[in-house]
Amino acid sequence: NAGVMQNPRHLVRRRGQEARLRCSPMKGHSHVYWYRQLPEEGLKFMVYLQKENIIDESGMPKERFSAEFPKEGPSILRIQQVVRGDSAAYFCASSGGAPGLFFGSGTQLSVL
């Protein structure tokens, strides 16, 4: 499968724990984006990364959230000290220059 791969599909955390979401872009794509989807809402942009660089993090909360895309390995979206309001579907997308973003199947984060 050469598509955008995200894992895990489902993640359950208790309040105060850390959540780590992983994303491998499509083969040949070097741009990664994270979006968040709240129930019955459209997707909201969080952050745009290239290898070892954060290009635009204007949509990401200033506290507790961080993202990286290391030289080797997947992109990671990290949420520290999760709260119930962080419960959402987190989608990763990648692009390779052509119009449009290609999305993974998402990680559904549930905070108890």
Add this chain to the structure above:
Amino acid sequence: GEDVEQSLFLSVREGDSSVINCTYTDSSSTYLYWYKQEPGAGLQLLTYIFSNMDMKQDQRLTVLLNKKDKHLSLRIADTQTGDSAIYFCADSGAGSYQLTFGKGTKLSVIP
């Protein structure tokens, strides 16, 4: 901020045409997109249109863009039960990656 609006629900009979409408506010949009989301899945890029075009056809899909009114529509001909999904309209603004999405239109196809 910029906004994208869609009606939330549409119900059609199998074999009929479906028309999903969208309005947007960002006059600098370069590309406008339609994505399809099936239950439990990610978003699948269906089609897109460049802002200097007014129509694009791709098999059963026809996209119409009225830039003056900032109105975008997706027509699905001969709608099938497999077309049942949520359809999202998105605009790219002046850039290409920070897409603004509508809340999605849930299309239900009645056999």
